[in-house]
Amino acid sequence: MNKYLKAALGGVAALATSVALTTAAAAEEFKVGIVTFLSGGAAESFGVPAWNGGQLLIKMMNEGALPAPYDQKGFGGLEIAPLVIDEAGGATKQVQEFRNLVQRENVDAVLGYVSSGDCLAVPPVAEELKAFLILYDCGTPRVFEEASYNYVFRTAAHAAMDNISLAKYIQSRGIEVSSFAGVNQDYAWGQDSWADFVASMGHLMPDAEQKTALFPKIFAGQYGTEISAVMRARPALLHSSLWGGDLQAFMLQSTARGIHERMRIALAAGDHVIPQLGQKMPNGIILGARGVNGLAAKARGGELTDLLWDAYIKEYGVFPVQAPFRMWQGLLGLKTAVEKAMAANGGKKPNADELAAAMTGLSWEAPSGTITMALGGGHQAIQPNAIGVTKWDEGSGQMTLDDVEYYDAECVNPPDGVKAVDWIKAGFPGAKC
């Protein structure tokens, strides 16, 4: 009997030790819920490359493989434990998934959302749950222009700078634009991009005539009629904010008909299709990447940029486009905030309030430049931007970005408290260029 009692006591002791060790191990972790598209139309262009970049950076951070100031392992010594969730399924599903992450999985922070619809739907829930949330990708300015939050932050600039920069570049290069037309998707992103571009051109090149503005539905795939309509209108420049498969299909169909030989083409966010299109992306396309991302970041270089660029190519066999860069700046911002909060609370894992206090107004270095939480009361980032022109390099057999112009964050983003659309309409008052 004693033997059985000993065995039972031994088992209980082992179990208790195991529980204690597990608890200790859990205390050493910082759980991050990462939400991005792993399926659906936005997966291939944004979600999957972002998650690839995220996995790579988290691994490097956990190994302490980054240069200073990011050389501390994990987040302030806490091992980063990511939990990835597919963003597909719509805003209602994402609200439920967010609740699951916070209430069931007990994540310490959530970093996610490519879709502007999700970025508008989830923040009120984060506020209700007092959960720390970083929006890392979506572009709609409405998140912090129409509401304010304590626990919600966006570590990427909103979309206004994309088209402001594009218009500034066209003007600064003396490109002849007597008229311009647009092909943009028929939802908030496309409509807002076109409105921002038209308003910016109205100030910078007031003599340019606005011609046809076409809004095919998202994921249309067939653009023959739109291409005919643009070619008939004969604008000097064609603006587009198409992305993903839509942009790839549009470029395949329009360049086969020689549209790029008849007019200049300006793509607000077109860098991400270069790896797939290769030489099918013609020379001379004016290109933005929603920040100093992808080829523009590589052209400028830097220790952190080069390190992540090379590691990404080695891991995935393709160069990183804009999506991994936004994931990287989000994760590095989170790391900076966690370590700042830990420095203030004596080295403990910070709670949501401590994280929010540390993140408000924070500034940090990322492969895409200096990110500053300057808008929305310190909750919305601004960042520098870059525009260049595509040029195929025969020597390396790769597409490059030529004649790149870099814009300071305060040159192409509105000041705090001013709505982007009002700032553009007022002629960019206070822009520091």
Next chain:
Amino acid sequence: MDLLLVILIDGLIYGAWLFIVSVGLTLVFGVLGILNLAHGSLYAIGAYAAASAVGLYFTLGGDVFPLGSYAAMILAALLVAVVVAPILERGLLRHFYHRDEVLGVLVTYGVFLILEDVIKLIWGVEPLFVFEPYDLLGTIEAGPLFYVAYDFLVIAAAVVTGILVWYFLNGTNRGKVVLAVIHDREMSQTMGVNVDRVFMLAFGAGVFLAALGGALTAPMISVSPGIGVNVIIVAFAVIIIGGLGSIEGAALGAVMVGIARAASVHLVPELELFIIYFVMAIVLVFRPEGLFVKTQTRKI
């Protein structure tokens, strides 16, 4: 005059594509009485299969005879039909022929969801490109614009497809058997027609036509997950305009939608998305069963 010509050409190109992607849907509904929501996935599988086949063709030295890539695309569509159709029809759909039509819709919707994931399991999420067949024939000057000759090849493919399907149904004995099944399934069975076999062949033809639509589209798009979703919506609009189950109706519906959309993009671009459903609504007001379906007396 130039504008009319451009609208006509754009409309015919889009209409031809619409016809190819919708004719299989209307054929399956006409024979099996099932509104196949998985049609878009079959279109997508056709596109993926064609992309793989063309890629393989050029990898194996197809550069010496690039026109052979068109044959590779058609064979890929055929392969999809041979592999997928028996699995779906014999393995699943035949259990629902005598059940409520709504059940067929729900089942094929389930198949659609499964196939979307099967596509990702087989081909992953990275896009495929096979633009060689698209560029192969060069461009054609038509009026004030240049068009890719491949677009006219799609028109030719639609015309040939339409004629073949029409001739098969109306000019051959087997086709007349299919028509008999469409008109009265029970009576055909009592006359000795092997209805199950007709169903299987008709569904196979429907799958082939869906896959052919995808295969012909593959060279002009980025073949990526989700491409079949929108196709099913416009295909439904087309076959509702023409009348469910009518091949002639699908042809006329496709041309009507194609030209109306082209006119809208050129003249009133704000109405582009609305115009397809406006045409459908107008047709349904005057012909609630579609253009080519006679009003039927109800059996009581």
